[in-house]
Amino acid sequence: MDLKSISEILLGAKKIGITYHVSPDGDAVGSVLALLQGLRIINKDAYIISKDKLSENLNYLPASNEVTGNITEPTQDTDVVIVLDCGNLERVCANLSNFNGVLLNVDHHLSNDFYGDSNYVDTTASATAEIVYELLGLLGVDLSIDNEKTLNVATCLYTSLVTDTGCFRHSNVTDRTLLIASNLKKIGVNNTYIYQSLFDNKEFDRVRFIGKVISNMKLVLGGKVALIELPNSFANEFSIEIGDTSDIISYGLQIKGVEVTLLIKEVENGVKCSLRSKNDVDVRKIAEIFGGGGHTKAAGISVKDKSINEAKEILLKEIEKEL
Numbered sequence: 279m280d281l282k283s284i285s286e287i288l289l290g291a292k293k294i295g296i297t298y299h300v301s302p303d304g305d306a307v308g309s310v311l312a313l314l315q316g317l318r319i320i321n322k323d324a325y326i327i328s329k330d331k332l333s334e335n336l337n338y339l340p341a342s343n344e345v346t347g348n349i350t351e352p353t354q355d356t357d358v359v360i361v362l363d364c365g366n367l368e369r370v371c372a373n374l375s376n377f378n379g380v381l382l383n384v385d386h387h388l389s390n391d392f393y394g395d396s397n398y399v400d401t402t403a404s405a406t407a408e409i410v411y412e413l414l415g416l417l418g419v420d421l422s423i424d425n426e427k428t429l430n431v432a433t434c435l436y437t438s439l440v441t442d443t444g445c446f447r448h449s450n451v452t453d454r455t456l457l458i459a460s461n462l463k464k465i466g467v468n469n470t471y472i473y474q475s476l477f478d479n480k481e482f483d484r485v486r487f488i489g490k491v492i493s494n495m496k497l498v499l500g501g502k503v504a505l506i507e508l509p510n511s512f513a514n515e516f517s518i519e520i521g522d523t524s525d526i527i528s529y530g531l532q533i534k535g536v537e538v539t540l541l542i543k544e545v546e547n548g549v550k551c552s553l554r555s556k557n558d559v560d561v562r563k564i565a566e567i568f569g570g571g572g573h574t575k576a577a578g579i580s581v582k583d584k585s586i587n588e589a590k591e592i593l594l595k596e597i598e599k600e601l
């Protein structure tokens with residue numbers, strides 16, 4: 279399905295629920311809040327569905343206060359639900375089991391399995407926000423007018439671009455990414471404020487925790503793989519919640535000669551693993567073997583009922599094959 283048809287379904291909808299993937303990251307949240315506020319500019323009835331609350335560093339986003347964690351399924355009279363930035367139905371941050379309306383799936387993950395009634399997946403988009411930007415244009419939201427409402431949308435979209443491209447350094451950046459960023463800057467986004475809110479905003483204990491984690495990092499498989507283990511005991515020591523780990527995993531790839539970073543975090547009934555690749559290793563392929571997914575250079579897996587040590591052993595075996 280093309281994006282124009284998606285926009286027509288939205289324009290014809292009476293009440294639109296918007297959601298994303300569980301543990302929503304900057305792209306998911308930015309995309310959802312941009313679409314929400316864009317739809318309101320053209321007077322559509324829309325709201326956010328989210329089982330999760332937002333991580334604290336995203337609270338600066340306009341309309342982020344509408345993510346309460348209390349609206350967990352479509353409300354009455356919702357005829358369309360649109361899921362952004364989510365590759366499969368199991369990862370949708372909403373309970374859709376009683377929903378009989380139209381489900382739209384708009385995403386950029388290679389591992390997307392087309393679970394919607396209508397699907398639009400563009401894997402060349404660095405962030406889902408690139409697609410949302412285009413979609414807003416098709417919906418008739420004019421982002422060239424600069425006022426407070428369009429600036430709010432722009433701040434959300436820009437946040438998505440920054441977070442999914444590692445501040446415009448990853449290989450997923452295209453001329454379109456930078457063109458959109460340029461257009462958002464024209465509206466007046468404050469790129470320094472966005473960067474500082476996202477990254478220069480950590481609690482001291484978080485930074486000390488990261489110090490401990492990095493001291494315990496190991497190089498394995500001939501120095502090509504950085505292994506980061508995050509047992510709960512580390513977090514307890516600094517009285518913090520581990521939460522989002524994208525700030526931690528990035529340290530692995532900073533090491534000379536490292537091609538892949540594997541981060542294993544202890545969670546309730548198992549572990550969560552994140553993979554990052556510097557160059558040619560397709561970590562999505564590795565993640566998919568264990569029921570995970572993502573992108574070529576960034577992927578994730580949830581492993582139930584395994585310890586850090588068990589997960590480490592089976593994952594490193596698969597990584598070794600790809601090196």
Ligand SMILES: [Mn+2]
Nearest residue numbers: 305363406442
């Ligand atoms: Mn994304």
